[in-house]
């Protein structure tokens with residue numbers, strides 16, 4: 001039997017992802033060791049491998065077949081737009097992709113002014129403004145601390161993830177429009193889905209029962 005390889009994010013989704021797998025008997029002792037710098041872990045008995053990667057890279061590993069299965073946020077899946085199958089909504093990691101800014105920016109949005117939009121997610125932002133709202137905007141790509149942009153005058157609004165809303169509140173910003181809801185998803189390589197259909201379908205079914 002060949003190894004089935006899982007690509008997992010190192011960040012926020014890691015704990016709940018491992019918890020969900022544990023519930024269906026898919027475990028890997030070493031992966032829970034906080035002090036390890038190892039990136040790949042093997043369960044010889046079940047013929048499984050797990051590796052830890054940056055969240056936004058998960059769809060890439062899965063498209064190229066370096067991993068058969070990946071767990072990634074819906075935001076990452078939309079932004080990367082890879083040729084992969086999204087097979088299951090895991091229900092955790094829930095948050096929203098939103099257009100946010102100071103209250104004054106609401107009017108600019110409504111009047112379709114040529115505003116600047118700062119974001120870590122240029123594809124999602126572009127798709128929302130151009131294809132859904134038919135509004136021309138200037139998109140400015142940033143890599144983090146997106147809420148800074150309207151405060152320091154880099155942009156009028158941002159497109160970013162909102163979970164509890166604390167970051168917005170503490171910086172005097174508000175949700176102005178909702179782009180879409182997000183959560184953790186399981187993605188599968190298109191060839192693996194055919195070649196390893198039985199094993200992968202079983203994992204999906206088992207997860208559905210415990211989620």
Ligand SMILES: Nc1ncnc2c1ncn2[C@@H]1O[C@H](COP(=O)(O)OP(=O)(O)OP(=O)(O)O)[C@@H](O)[C@H]1O
Pocket residue numbers: 009010011012013054055056072073074075076093094095161162163164182183184
């Ligand atoms: N408050 C939040 N901020 C960002 N992402 C969140 C939040 N709540 C849930 N998520 C979900 O968690 C996923 C992983 O977020 P995280 O910030 O850990 O990114 P990562 O890229 O996996 O980790 P890293 O910080 O190591 O790059 C996101 O893609 C998103 O779907």
Ligand SMILES: O=P(O)(O)OC[C@H]1O[C@H](OP(=O)(O)OP(=O)(O)O)[C@H](O)[C@@H]1O
Pocket residue numbers: 143144145146147160161162163164165166167168
């Ligand atoms: O609604 P909240 O619960 O406050 O969560 C949302 C915040 O969390 C994320 O940032 P992250 O912590 O990943 O840091 P970053 O700004 O460096 O991307 C996101 O980009 C928001 O800034």
